[in-house]
Amino acid sequence: MTALAVIAAPATATAAPMGVDRAGLQRGLDGLVAAGAVGVLAEVRDQDGVWRGASGVAELRTTRPVPVHGRFRAGSITKTFVATVVLQLVSEGRLRLDDTVEAWLPGVVPDGHRITVRHLLNHTSGLYDVVRTLPMPPKQEFLDNRWRTWTAAELVARAVANPATFEPPGSAYAYSNTGYLLLGQIVEEATGRSYKEEINSRLIRPLWLSGTSLPGTSTRIRGPHPHGYVPISQDGELLDYTRMNPSVFGAGGEMISTARDLNRFFAALLGGRLLPGQLLDEMMTPGIDGGLMYGLGLAWWDTSCGIRVYGNDGDAVAYQSWSFSTQDRRHQVTVALTPNFRADLDDAVDAFLDEAVCT
Template sequence: MTASRRAAALAVVCLALCLALTSPSSGTAPSSGTATPSLRGEAAAVLDATGAVSVTVRVRDGRHTEHAAAGEAVLGGGRPVPHGARFRAASVTKSFVAATVLHLAAEGRLSLDDTVEHWLPGRVRGHGNDGRRITLRHLLQHTGGLHDIDTTRFTGRTAADFERRRLDRVDPRRLVTAALEHAPDFPPAAPGDPAPRWNYSNTGYLLLGAVVERAAGRPWPEEVHERIVRRLGLRGTRVPGDDPYLRGPHARTYHRFEGSDRFTDTTVRSMVWADAAGALVSTSRDLDRFFTALLTGELLPPRELAALRSTVPGNEEHQRYTPGMRYGLGLMRQPLPCGGGRWGHHGDLEGTFVRTGFTADGKRSVVITVNGRTTDEDRLLRTEKILQDLIDRKLCGR
């Protein structure tokens, strides 16, 4: 082969490799990654209305994807948010854990009707708590009555508290023990109750992480990696473990704590305490890929997918922030103004909002991240409405 032919052949191989490495997985392939002036304007409007430091918006309609960002990656630095930014997904982690539990159920490794006592003998006892009455389905759906964790006992309420404790490695078992010092919020839901009592409980998902380890024989992050992350090619998704840093391109996160008149940088912090309830790091592209695969049956068989989508109404407190919200197994559903519903999960952490929305058929999606958060309830409610209105408009094709 001549040098010129070898060069041409090499070029063809390189082109094929590049296409293989850069083409997104099925169901999310974009025809364009550029943002229209309209989407850039909407991202800037969210920034202005919320007083945040940065906002990113990713919108997909079929195979056409747009992403826009507004604000600064570093407060006062003037640098824009990098494309493909990593962020702490917070409670979106629960959807990954729920999908893993359902995958194990599909394999017969566990049953959703198994009790917590069966997998974690003696772990949920005392103060009226009884793991013999609470099933894995209860934990997945927040209908078991377990008291939620007060994370501020370990992370603090003030900026000074956070600065002192940001690198503390708090064993999640300590948080479960602290939650179990409280009586249950209510008795576990009866089987088949269409409107059971409901209360969001991180405690239950910390216990689910331990159940996955018992059932699978390895830590839940490894199960999530093998069953979801590696399988779907989620290149920006990981469980950081002891690593307090956001690796790769990212924007910094900022929180205005109680009693403070300025933002505190919350980017570098230990997330060991959040574990299976909220430790995951991801990207907008990866969350789009994951939820689309989840909702369209790529990850789960029909029976488990039906269980995932079987919802109960959220409580009054959560309805204030997420009107009409119903909760499946690690998955939220809210009504769309144009009919039908949107699916996904929210993530909240000191400094960050993560909001996701997907049509039931997976053809349209929105992923929003906002950096720059406050503890002021009126501002939180206002921000929530702005973000959810944007999701509704985009999923309704407006």
């Protein structure tokens, strides 16, 4: 049997209040598995209560179900946590959105005197994305780096050895993980503590996000979790990549979390519990004109029924996740999956998100 042979497992779900039809949500999760997910879990919150469901398997070659409360690598959803901490520091007067990189990190970035904290937050810095300098599966070099510890300084140096994506800063949008590595360093300069300590003390502990952690160099996902995989050959053979050194993600994407915790975080953020209204408005302001739906570490999109949702998505190679909420928090949805890389799952995910918000 190949690693791609997923053994069917019973779908699992937490019952919704009596009279509420959640069959469409479960069908959506089952559809994601049929489209190319090894396993998937979700939590949906709305006026009818909380629904949790799962489909597929937690581990290939088993029938073990995906734990509905399971932990997963949240990827770039980490960026919204980092951005929230940065904006809290702005509200405290400890740094400013118009402060330059050069002022906080002298000599680290070419032309750092022209790149501001705001540019880093909304991906308008023009800095080359460090991800483009790293090997990806199925390359052997990617596997060789599995246990390697990376420093933010090392990753930033790889990125800035390449020319800017555009000039001048602030004139265009280009997603760049490099900017968030720099923000992690700026938080440390502004507070004397690491971004991990600041996220823990300002967000994780006050919000009781018991399933959320910043693992640093720890290779494990503690507690119940689905296994994640990467392709290691052109014919789609999969390798269990659950354990790996997440320092390569750093402040751009190292977080481990749960669907419950992410819904809880975005409810607090959009409910005004974490930032003053003016800075939350800044977070929801596009970095450039022209319909871009990304602000200061926060993304948004309009569902098929015209309802706008705010949040972020994350890709941690072996794990993919999405967490979005309406501004009034009446509809929230978080979904995480482990792909088998046979197909693009974006359309199936969009359909599930629409089902969660529009019905």
